[in-house]
Amino acid sequence: MAMRGPRPLLLLPLVQLTACLALASGQSCIPEFRTFWKNHVDYLRTSFSRHNTYCRMRMERAKLYKKPINTFIHIPIEAIKSVCRVNGIPVPPDLRKSKRFFKVTTCRYNKTHNKTHLYNGTFYRRQIVIRCCYAFPIYYHE
Ligand SMILES: *[C@@H]1O[C@H](CO)[C@@H](O)[C@H](O)[C@H]1NC(C)=O
Numbered sequence: 001m002a003m004r005g006p007r008p009l010l011l012l013p014l015v016q017l018t019a020c021l022a023l024a025s026g027q028s029c030i031p032e033f034r035t036f037w038k039n040h041v042d043y044l045r046t047s048f049s050r051h052n053t054y055c056r057m058r059m060e061r062a063k064l065y066k067k068p069i070n071t072f073i074h075i076p077i078e079a080i081k082s083v084c085r086v087n088g089i090p091v092p093p094d095l096r097k098s099k100r101f102f103k104v105t106t107c108r109y110n111k112t113h114n115k116t117h118l119y120n121g122t123f124y125r126r127q128i129v130i131r132c133c134y135a136f137p138i139y140y141h142e
């Protein structure tokens with residue numbers, strides 16, 4: 001009987017604290033998530049015909065010039081994020097594979113290139129493998 005009054009009030013700070021911690025842990029993932037987004041997400045790819053040209057322009061724009069291999073995913077960011085939750089299956093030790101097949105372009109740097117062959121771009125539909133930090137994708141497994 002004596003507990004009746006104050007109890008809900010005492011619980012409140014704990015609830016707030018838990019909410020703050022959850023928010024803080026998710027927020028610490030955001031810088032890496034932004035980098036993932038910049039380097040690997042290009043939902044509305046303009047041209048699907050010339051993969052090498054696409055790769056050259058897109059790698060320069062992402063400031064990834066001469067990076068040996070990099071993949072761009074042509075799917076909205078929310079669909080990629082869902083791989084961290086219901087639309088992904090765990091891949092040991094700490095990766096997740098998408099259940100769906102996604103459109104991607106993989107760009108491979110050509111060491112012996114002439115201008116038009118700076119990158120060898122290849123288009124695929126495949127299950128992607130990523131690492132998540134809470135609900136945020138932070139790493140693309142090439
Ligand atoms: C690049 O092109 C130049 C002339 O356009 C040619 O002399 C050279 O052999 C080419 N290099 C390669 C690696 O194909």
Ligand SMILES: *[C@@H]1O[C@H](CO)[C@@H](O)[C@H](O)[C@H]1NC(C)=O
Pocket residue numbers: 110111112113114115117118119120
């Ligand atoms: C790399 O560049 C050379 C020279 O331009 C070209 O002959 C060759 O086909 C290119 N390789 C790839 C994998 O794109």
Ligand SMILES: *[C@@H]1O[C@H](CO)[C@@H](O)[C@H](O)[C@H]1NC(C)=O
Pocket residue numbers: 108120121122
């Ligand atoms: C580009 O890479 C793909 C995938 O590795 C390969 O099948 C293709 O032959 C390469 N293109 C050239 C011109 O070597």
